[in-house]
Amino acid sequence: MQEPLLSICIVTYQACDYLKQCLNSICKSQRRSGKFEIIVVDNGSTDNTAEIIRANYKDICLIKNQENLGFTLPVNQALMKARGSYLLILNPDTVIELSALDDLIHFMEQHPEVGICGPKVLNPDGTLQKPCRRGESRPWAVISYFTGLSRLFPKSKLFGEYLLSYLDEDETHEVAGVSGSCMLIRREVIDQIGLLDERFFAYQEDADYCFRARQAGWKVFYVPTAKIIHYGGVGGSHVQPYRSIIEWHRSYWLYYRKNLAGDYFFLFNWFYYLLMGVKLILALVQHTLHKGKFSRS
DSSP states (O other): OOOSSSEEEEESSHHHHHHHHHHHHHHHHHHHHEEEEEEEESSSSSSSHHHHHHHOOSSSSEEEEOOOOHHHHHHHHHHHHHOSSEEEEOOOTEEOOOHHHHHHHHHHHHHOTEEEEEEEEEEEEOBBBGEEOOOOOOOOHHHHHHHHHHHHHHTTTTTTTTTTTTTTSOOOOSSSSOTTTEEEEHHHHHHHHOOOTTTSSSSSSSHHHHHHHHHHHOOEEEEEEEEEEESOOOTTHHHHEEEEHHHHHHHHHHHHHHHHHSSSSSHHHHHHHHHHHHHHHHHHHHHHTTTHHHHHH
16 A cells, blocks of 8 residues: 555544534645545544544544543544654644645655744634744743733834744744644654653643754744644634633643753742743633633634
8 A cells, every 4th residue: 555645633622514624625635745644533522523524534544532632642643543754733623725735745845854844824814823833932932922012012023032923924934833733744753753742731732842853953944835724712622711721821831841941040930930820810810701712812
């Protein structure tokens, strides 16, 4: 059997209608670059996801979990099953533009030093989904973002390092990280550094993986010639918003402790952990007062 060039790995939970739209867009996409395979991991959805896949997408490899295992562990389930030279982590609430997959693969083939790349991710209204390209989430970058300084001075490198708002969104750039909503990984990267860190239930696993790849000598790039639409905030984060808020903050705390805390004095780190706790409380209160704002933001 011929090995596929690309393995597309999708984790889904209670997002059946979006998943069908995503799969249909993949089926319509251009495939000049070679054979694809699709692996879907269903996290115990009760919206007939598994039944619909079995009935309508017979070529898809379906892995069905009995409960919601988050994002990272199911992604690893798919990656272990994948046979492709390139592996694409893709959210179910996305729509692939016709040439996006070919554009990403072509870029990787032209740049063997690049281990991970991501496309230009658009909101449904066509605007840039800014977290699709990120700088290193060090304290000043994060504080500048959450205090609004990056919005006040969007072209400032000093304040815009978190989401790289000072860079042209239509130009290719080397970045610290790309979004796990659509992230293409070279097989050699996985062979070298392994799978995603399952201590991250969900969130920050993409940033952590890009960090590990860069530490191993690979480059990470944002490739805006490839475009997808990402609806965001559906499925898991929409169904369980409070858990999503807690997991986001826990994951960033874990990411910081694992990758960045060693660069700072321990007293600063404890102060920064305190700020994380305060922000978590504020986020929970904000969601309680304005239901749905977190999951859609």
